[in-house]
Amino acid sequence: MNDRHTTERGRIRIVGFDDANANRSDNDASDDDDTDGATPADSGAGPATTAETETMSASTLRQPGRRLENAWRRFRRNQSGMAGLAVLVVMAVLAVFARPITVSTTEVTITLQPFSLAPYDPAAMFVGPANAPPSPAHPFGTDWAGRDQFSRVLVGGRYTLSIGLVAVGLALCVGVPLGAIAGYFGGWIDEAIMRVVDVLYAFPFLVLAIAIVPILEPVPILGSGYWTVVVALAVTGWVGYARLLRGEVLSVREREYVTAARALGVPDRTIIRRHVVPNAVAPVVVQATLNVGTVVLTAAALGFLGLGLEPGSAEWGAMLAQGRSSLLRGDWHITVFPGLAIFLFVLAINLVGDGINDAIEPDRDATDDRRRIR
Amino acid sequence: MSLGRYVGRRLAITVPVLVGVSVLTFSFVHLLPGDAVDALVGFRDVSPATEAAIRAEYHLGQPVWNQYLLWLRDAVTLEFGESPVTGRDVTATIGSRLPATLALGGAAWLLALAIGIPAGIVTAVKAGEPADELGRIAALAGIATPNFWLGLILLFVFSVRLGWVRVIPPDAPLASIATAKFLVLPTITLGTAAAALVMRLLRSSIRRELDAPYVTTARAKGLPERTVVLKHVLRNALLPVVTIAGLQLAFLVDGAVVVEGIFSWPGMGRLLVRSILRRDYPLIQAIVLLIGVAIVLANLLVDVIYAILDPRIRY
Numbered sequence: 222m223n224d225r226h227t228t229e230r231g232r233i234r235i236v237g238f239d240d241a242n243a244n245r246s247d248n249d250a251s252d253d254d255d256t257d258g259a260t261p262a263d264s265g266a267g268p269a270t271t272a273e274t275e276t277m278s279a280s281t282l283r284q285p286g287r288r289l290e291n292a293w294r295r296f297r298r299n300q301s302g303m304a305g306l307a308v309l310v311v312m313a314v315l316a317v318f319a320r321p322i323t324v325s326t327t328e329v330t331i332t333l334q335p336f337s338l339a340p341y342d343p344a345a346m347f348v349g350p351a352n353a354p355p356s357p358a359h360p361f362g363t364d365w366a367g368r369d370q371f372s373r374v375l376v377g378g379r380y381t382l383s384i385g386l387v388a389v390g391l392a393l394c395v396g397v398p399l400g401a402i403a404g405y406f407g408g409w410i411d412e413a414i415m416r417v418v419d420v421l422y423a424f425p426f427l428v429l430a431i432a433i434v435p436i437l438e439p440v441p442i443l444g445s446g447y448w449t450v451v452v453a454l455a456v457t458g459w460v461g462y463a464r465l466l467r468g469e470v471l472s473v474r475e476r477e478y479v480t481a482a483r484a485l486g487v488p489d490r491t492i493i494r495r496h497v498v499p500n501a502v503a504p505v506v507v508q509a510t511l512n513v514g515t516v517v518l519t520a521a522a523l524g525f526l527g528l529g530l531e532p533g534s535a536e537w538g539a540m541l542a543q544g545r546s547s548l549l550r551g552d553w554h555i556t557v558f559p560g561l562a563i564f565l566f567v568l569a570i571n572l573v574g575d576g577i578n579d580a581i582e583p584d585r586d587a588t589d590d591r592r593r594i595r
Numbered sequence: 596m597s598l599g600r601y602v603g604r605r606l607a608i609t610v611p612v613l614v615g616v617s618v619l620t621f622s623f624v625h626l627l628p629g630d631a632v633d634a635l636v637g638f639r640d641v642s643p644a645t646e647a648a649i650r651a652e653y654h655l656g657q658p659v660w661n662q663y664l665l666w667l668r669d670a671v672t673l674e675f676g677e678s679p680v681t682g683r684d685v686t687a688t689i690g691s692r693l694p695a696t697l698a699l700g701g702a703a704w705l706l707a708l709a710i711g712i713p714a715g716i717v718t719a720v721k722a723g724e725p726a727d728e729l730g731r732i733a734a735l736a737g738i739a740t741p742n743f744w745l746g747l748i749l750l751f752v753f754s755v756r757l758g759w760v761r762v763i764p765p766d767a768p769l770a771s772i773a774t775a776k777f778l779v780l781p782t783i784t785l786g787t788a789a790a791a792l793v794m795r796l797l798r799s800s801i802r803r804e805l806d807a808p809y810v811t812t813a814r815a816k817g818l819p820e821r822t823v824v825l826k827h828v829l830r831n832a833l834l835p836v837v838t839i840a841g842l843q844l845a846f847l848v849d850g851a852v853v854v855e856g857i858f859s860w861p862g863m864g865r866l867l868v869r870s871i872l873r874r875d876y877p878l879i880q881a882i883v884l885l886i887g888v889a890i891v892l893a894n895l896l897v898d899v900i901y902a903i904l905d906p907r908i909r910y
Contacts, residue, residue: 419608420615423887423894425845427852431871432883436626518741522853525743526868541743545857548751549762556751560744567739575735 295580302576308569312562316378339372343535352552362554365543373535374558380536381566384451384520385513391455393509396462397502401493403463404470404501415467418460427519429457434528450529454516461512462505469501476500503581511574514567521563537563601902609895616887617670621663623883624876631655634876636679649679670884680875689863689881696862698769699781699855700847706786707843711793712836718794719801719832720824730794737791742850746784746857753780763859781858785850789843793836800832807831838901841894848886 296302315338322334341348347367355362361370403414421429433453438446473479474497482492521538523529530536537559544556627634632641632649641649650656654665669675675685718730754762760780765773804810805828813823851864859865863882870878 416611416615419612420619423612423616423891424619424883425849425886425890427849428867428883428886431852431867432623432879435871435874436623439627514739519849521741522743522849525741525853526856528871538741538743541741541747544743544747545750548747548755551755553751556744556747560741560747563741563744564736564739567741568735571735571739 292577292580296576299576299579301572302579305569305572305576308565309573312378312566312569313382315375316382319372319375319378339369339375341369341372343368343373343376344533345369352547352550352555354552355554361558362552364540364555365547370540370554370558373540374537374562377535377537377540377559377562378566380447380530380534381517381520381563384447384454385517385566385570388451388454388458388516388520389509389513391451392458392512393462393505395455396459397466397498397505399459400463400466400505401470401498401501404467405474405489405493405497411467414463418464421457421460422464424457426457426515427522430454430519430523431526431528433457434523438529446530446534450520450523453523453529454519458512458516461508465508466498466501466505469504470497473497473501507574507578507582510577511571514570514574517563517567517570598902598906602899605895605898605902609891612891613888616891617667617884618663620880620884620887621666623880625659627876634874638874639680645679652676670881675877675881678875678878680870680873680878685878685881688866688878689885692861692863692866694769695860696851696855696864699778699785699860699862700844700851702778702782703785703789703847703850704843706782707789707793710786710790712797712833714790714794715797716801716824716829719798719805720820722798722802727798730798734791734795737787740787742784742788743853743857745787746781746854749780749784750857764861777858781854781860784857785847785854788850789846792839792843792846796839797832797836800835801828804828804832834901834905837904838897840897841890844893845890848890 317334318336319339320337320343321332324331324333345368348369349359349363349367351363351365351367353359353363353367359369359371361374364370364373399414403411424432430453433456434449437449437452440449479492479496482496487495520529521536521541524534524536524538525541525544527539527542530539532539532542540559541556544560547555624631624634631653632646632655635649635653636645654662657665673686677683678685678688681688714730714733718727721727750762753759761777764777765771767773801824810823810828813827814820818827848864851862852867853864854860855862855864856868863885867879867882869875870882
């Protein structure tokens with residue numbers, strides 16, 4: 222960041238503002254969250270911001286690798302995005318350190334992570350009285366089997382966070398190549414892929430996932446309910462990325478650099494990988510981030526309906542499956558805490574998604590919520 | 596391209612999609628491991644006579660594509676036969692559940708529009724002001740709240756604690772005061788996220804329109820801002836809201852699957868969940884096919900309406 226003074230970047234060099242910029246960046250790095258402290262520097266660097274974007278766009282052209290760094294710089298200024306990110310980081314840390322993680326074979330057991338923030342084993346029954354309201358010993362109370370809700374909510378984060386990330390990742394692995402191929406080649410291959418997308422789009426996300434779960438459940442490799450849920454959500458989720466990326470590719474493939482690459486005899490595969498996808502993928506990144514929220518909500522709904530994961534799992538949605546009967550008895554705590562955890566996570570994901578949108582696609586309004594449905 | 600030709604082309608695209616929807620629905624039974632008979636009876640043990648009867652009824656001896664065509668022929672005429680699991684007629688079962696779901700979904704949709712449109716206008720006009728920021732937070736909260744959780748909380752507060760509403764639906768006809776009163780909570784549960792989506796979409800759409808030259812003209816000739824927004828901008832800005840009606844339908848169906856269970860509402864969503872848990876495949880197929888066809892047709896309708904409203908739209 223500091224090499225900005227010495228190396229020449231872009232056509233426009235504004236010497237006076239560079240120092241202010243450097244100061245501001247230092248400030249940002251030292252206290253990311255303390256926005257109040259950074260306010261005077263912020264207002265002082267007002268004009269510098271324009272100068273910065275000026276040099277930035279020039280440097281982006283020269284060094285594509287800096288694109289991420291620049292996006293991160295813009296994201297960091299987004300208060301609500303950073304707040305969302307902070308929530309996600311805290312939740313991830315809590316989930317990872319909730320219980321020790323061990324890898325065991327028949328002979329050895331290797332402990333990857335020895336910490337245990339959760340006071341009890343989430344599956345251990347009758348560590349306290351059944352259906353007990355929150356107390357110092359059990360901050361979130363206990364459920365019908367006397368299991369500690371606090372421990373279960375902490376460990377439940379593992380399901381939610383990993384299902385969200387893995388299912389969206391898998392869906393991207395399918396949707397991005399298919400969308401790129403459809404958009405780049407066009408013709409019958411485009412027709413074929415897009416008709417499949419249309420057919421899958423005819424079914425609501427949750428309904429399709431519900432219908433697929435019984436088909437996937439007996440597949441031996443998927444085994445436990447976890448992978449059934451992940452695969453069901455990925456199978457239903459890829460269509461959104463394919464459709465969105467195809468639309469972007471349609472315009473990118475008409476650009477001069479693609480024509481130039483083609484004229485130079487670069488193979489199509491390389492053109493798609495090196496030139497087309499990197500320039501078309503920005504909206505897909507935003508949608509994928511927002512979709513983590515949708516996927517998490519759908520996974521929780523599956524758990525709530527008792528599909529996929531085993532009924533006793535400490536997944537947040539599955540924990541709510543008992544919610545109705547316990548609520549009718551008056552035990553509010555069983556429902557409130559897992560639901561609050563889902564709410565916080567999805568809210569944070571949406572804030573981060575909006576922040577990423579503003580950082581990498583400043584021209585597109587983050588409130589175009591069609592993307593949030595699927 | 597004329598409107599007629601556009602509609603014709605749009606119809607031509609719809610046909611293969613409908614075929615694909617039916618093939619996918621049909622294949623649910625055949626993608627299950629084991630024999631199709633096992634799937635059709637819900638993986639129970641049945642007598643050889645019953646098995647033979649099911650083989651005959653679903654034409655299982657014939658090639659798969661033939662089975663599909665025969666199934667499709669029956670499906671087109673809404674003949675789904677009897678469910679081997681419950682012994683009840685599938686079409687009649689769905690018919691008895693459909694009105695309840697339509698009532699709930701329609702109410703939720705109206706609620707979404709009734710909240711989403713005014714809120715979208717206000718937040719767009721007051722962009723950057725506290726009202727806008729409040730709207731943004733409320734919308735994000737609405738989207739992030741799991742509908743089953745919201746439903747449970749509402750049920751707890753208003754039914755269990757305050758006792759204002761019954762926990763289970765009243766034994767009254769659909770069009771009655773008692774039922775309408777009961778429907779308030781499920782409608783709020785189902786409509787909240789949909790309202791948030793409408794609001795945010797309308798907000799961004801109005802923001803885009805406000806930059807258009809015709810708005811400058813309207814303002815320059817001295818029209819009050821109220822007239823500019825409500826008479827000129829809103830008409831154009833509502834178009835994107837029309838286009839998501841199909842998506843909204845899918846969204847509401849997803850919601851109904853969960854919400855109906857919480858409020859014991861005798862609709863299709865609850866029926867679908869129950870039939871999945873019972874592995875009642877003929878019923879599952881019929882419901883999924885109905886949902887798929889409804890959404891395809893809704894999207895078709897939306898595109899045609901869109902083309903009529905905005906003559907520039909031709910693909």
